[in-house]
Amino acid sequence: MLGFREAFPALVATGTWGLVTGIAMVKSGMSETLATVMTLAAYAGSAQLTSLPLLNDGVPLWLIFAAGFVVNIRFIIFGAALQPYFRHFSWPRRLGLGAFMSDIGFVMFMGRYGEARERGDPLQIWYYLGVVGPGWLIWNVCSIIGVYLAAAIPASWSLEFAAVLALLSVVIPLVSTRPVAVCIVASAITAWLGQGLPLRLGLAAAVLVGILAGVLSERYMDKVQRT
Known part of the structure; x- marks a missing residue:
């Protein structure tokens, strides 16, 4: 229940982003049925949005999968970070x-x-x-709602901007330490500079640079505190 209570405000951002993704898939020319299947099978908004222009251009399937892999490469890092907490499971x-x-x-x-010393506690799972x-x-x-309401929603509503605002409302309160702030600033700058890179490589670079910046910032602060 604790996880649900703390995640409840973030569900607004999640729902808004899902709605935008559902609308984007249909407006790109995808059928409602295919868009619904993709939503249920993929569960990866960034990869779904990345694949849409590639599908429209008729690029090879392997390239679409490669683009999705690059965009979601951050989940390898996430999985490695979570492994100590769940390694006792099969x-x-x-x-x-x-x-x-x-x-x-x-x-x-x-x-x-x-920062928990005990990892693998049942409360964590x-x-x-x-x-x-x-x-x-x-x-x-929300994504399926977006799929079936896409025809009735005009582009002038700019729901993409609303989704970004919703995500920011969740992320900003989590910036509680200087290393986290450094991580976010470094990621934002890298993502902005890498907008023109193919296959959304700018996003992957932003994740890696942000993590590196956060780790170096934390080590620097530890070193300063010792001296």
Whole structure:
């Protein structure tokens, strides 16, 4: 219940982003049925949006999968960070837990348990499920609503901007330490500079640079405190 209570405000951002993704898929020319199948099968908004122009251009399937891999490469890092908490589970269970992982879920989990000395506590798995479970449900429901309402929603509504604002409302309160702030600033600058890179490589670079900046900032602060 704790995970659900803390994740509840973030569900607004998750739902808004899902709605925008559902609308974008249909407006790109995808059928409602195919868009619904993609939503339920993929559960990866950034990869779905990345694939749309590639599908329209008729590029080879392997290139679409490669683009999706690049965009979602951050989840390898997320999985490595979560491994100490869930390593006592069998690999099929860990695979299932990873399938429901989201950016917001990872940030919230690490924000609560990132500094925990005991890892693998039963409360941690229940917290994780309380965060990612409702997020998965809201995402799919809102995305499917977007799929079937796309024809009735004009582009002038600029829902993409509303989705960004909703995500910012979740992320900003989590900036509680200087390393986190450095991480976000470094990621934002890298993402902005990398907008023109193919296959959304700018997003992957932003994730890597942000993590590196956060780690170096934390080490620097530890060194300053010791001296």
